[in-house]
Amino acid sequence: MTASMAPAPRALDHDAFVYSSDEEYTATLAPLVQAALDTGNEVFVVVSPEKETLLRRGLGSAADVVSWFDAVERYRHPVKTLAGYDAILRALPSGTPAFVVGEVEFGGDERSWREWTRYESIANAVLQHYPARVICPYDERSLPAAVIEQVARTHHHVVAGGERRLSNEYVGPMTCVHDLAIRPTLPSRAPDVMLDEDLTPLTARRAFVAAVGLSRVEDLRIAELSLGVTEIVTNAFLHGALPARFRLWLEPDRVVCAVEDSGVRPHDPLLGFWPRRAEAGGMGLWLTRQMFDHVELDASELGGLLVCLEAGFGGEPGR
Amino acid sequence: MPGVVGAAEQDLRNYTMPPHAASEPGVEHGADPPVAQLGPGPVPVVFLRGEVDFSNVVELQRLLHRVSANSRRVVVDMADTTFIDGSVLRVLAQIDARLDGGLKVRGANRFVTRVLTIVEMQHLLIESDPASVEP
Numbered sequence: 001m002t003a004s005m006a007p008a009p010r011a012l013d014h015d016a017f018v019y020s021s022d023e024e025y026t027a028t029l030a031p032l033v034q035a036a037l038d039t040g041n042e043v044f045v046v047v048s049p050e051k052e053t054l055l056r057r058g059l060g061s062a063a064d065v066v067s068w069f070d071a072v073e074r075y076r077h078p079v080k081t082l083a084g085y086d087a088i089l090r091a092l093p094s095g096t097p098a099f100v101v102g103e104v105e106f107g108g109d110e111r112s113w114r115e116w117t118r119y120e121s122i123a124n125a126v127l128q129h130y131p132a133r134v135i136c137p138y139d140e141r142s143l144p145a146a147v148i149e150q151v152a153r154t155h156h157h158v159v160a161g162g163e164r165r166l167s168n169e170y171v172g173p174m175t176c177v178h179d180l181a182i183r184p185t186l187p188s189r190a191p192d193v194m195l196d197e198d199l200t201p202l203t204a205r206r207a208f209v210a211a212v213g214l215s216r217v218e219d220l221r222i223a224e225l226s227l228g229v230t231e232i233v234t235n236a237f238l239h240g241a242l243p244a245r246f247r248l249w250l251e252p253d254r255v256v257c258a259v260e261d262s263g264v265r266p267h268d269p270l271l272g273f274w275p276r277r278a279e280a281g282g283m284g285l286w287l288t289r290q291m292f293d294h295v296e297l298d299a300s301e302l303g304g305l306l307v308c309l310e311a312g313f314g315g316e317p318g319r
Numbered sequence: 320m321p322g323v324v325g326a327a328e329q330d331l332r333n334y335t336m337p338p339h340a341a342s343e344p345g346v347e348h349g350a351d352p353p354v355a356q357l358g359p360g361p362v363p364v365v366f367l368r369g370e371v372d373f374s375n376v377v378e379l380q381r382l383l384h385r386v387s388a389n390s391r392r393v394v395v396d397m398a399d400t401t402f403i404d405g406s407v408l409r410v411l412a413q414i415d416a417r418l419d420g421g422l423k424v425r426g427a428n429r430f431v432t433r434v435l436t437i438v439e440m441q442h443l444l445i446e447s448d449p450a451s452v453e454p
Contacts, residue, residue, distance in 0.1 A: 223430040234373045
């Protein structure tokens with residue numbers, strides 16, 4: 001087979017596949033993977049080891065030409081996952097069609113469900129120009145209804161009961177991400193660090209390093225997080241307006257920072273989710289999203305933007 | 320370390336950034352201008368010291384523009400660089416593009432290496448010998 005025989009999609013095609021048995025999983029996905037291989041697609045399958053075993057059984061020797069990735073490793077941090085897919089698809093020769101099976105690891109709490117649902121929606125924007133069909137299996141047996149309910153909003157097509165239909169409920173990522181906004185909740189006690197009139201990227205970074213240095217966080221991790229703090233405070237100076245302030249709360253298992261200004265808030269809900277390289281602008285928030293576990297934007301009581309940064313000390317996810 | 324000299328522009332081979340020379344009023348920093356140093360090698364080397372962020376990156380930008388006007392190659396020595404932010408990455412990418420891939424970074428610590436890798440600029444990294452970027 002040659003690539004020229006492939007009916008290459010011109011842009012991203014994003015399917016959700018809702019299933020409720022192992023048999024349905026294999027019987028649906030194995031023929032789709034086989035057909036993609038037969039038409040010259042590069043095939044990437046990102047699923048848990050258990051699902052890989054099922055699919056390999058269904059594919060037989062064809063499994064050997066598929067690139068397999070462990071979903072448990074790949075789905076730890078949404079912004080890094082997106083950057084990873086972007087890198088994989090960008091590395092393909094121009095115009096090469098790709099077929100991806102990506103089974104998101106949704107985690108066990110509501111914030112995590114929302115973050116990964118938001119990820120599914122953002123993927124429609126970030127990966128939009130790649131000639132790729134991405135199928136995301138959703139296991140109805142283990143995923144909460146709150147997650148299953150969203151699949152039609154975040155995917156162009158839904159495959160269920162052996163049928164593929166265009167999703168009527170699909171909404172663009174701008175709307176969906178706006179709807180899924182996660183309001184940050186800051187600790188109610190007084191902050192451990194507070195900078196306002198003396199706030200600069202340098203003073204915030206030094207205060208952050210001094211405070212987090214008291215915990216048992218590795219130096220490299222502290223430096224990475226201090227880069228995020230620097231970027232957000234720099235943004236407040238460049239794109240926001242004074243007065244601005246920086247607050248930090250150090251807790252036994254995490255650090256929370258709030259950077260606020262009194263300027264005009266940006267309205268783009270996808271800000272900082274696009275994988276950016278240095279030659280492009282707007283990289284600071286993207287870098288920060290990679291460094292911290294959670295980065296959320298909200299309205300500040302100062303009148304401008306509030307950026308809430310949160311990092312746990314239990315080791316960095318998604319490394 | 321070579322001695323500091325007030326050499327003519329065409330003789331300059333190595334340049335040094337002072338530690339955090341922030342341009343904002345009220346921020347602690349050394350106000351010294353970048354120090355030009357004569358080095359023995361054929362490839363200009365810019366030494367970047369301390370913490371470099373948006374507030375003092377313009378010094379680096381000016382130096383690299385000057386150097387890249389007269390050389391197709393430049394090495395940025397980051398052995399004494401303790402912090403860089405996104406603005407430094409942008410400057411390095413700009414100059415590297417201007418030199419058609421002629422900019423290299425040596426002596427990067429773990430943090431700088433990690434940040435360059437995240438933004439897919441790890442190809443700038445070289446071992447410590449500037450001769451390895453000879454045309």
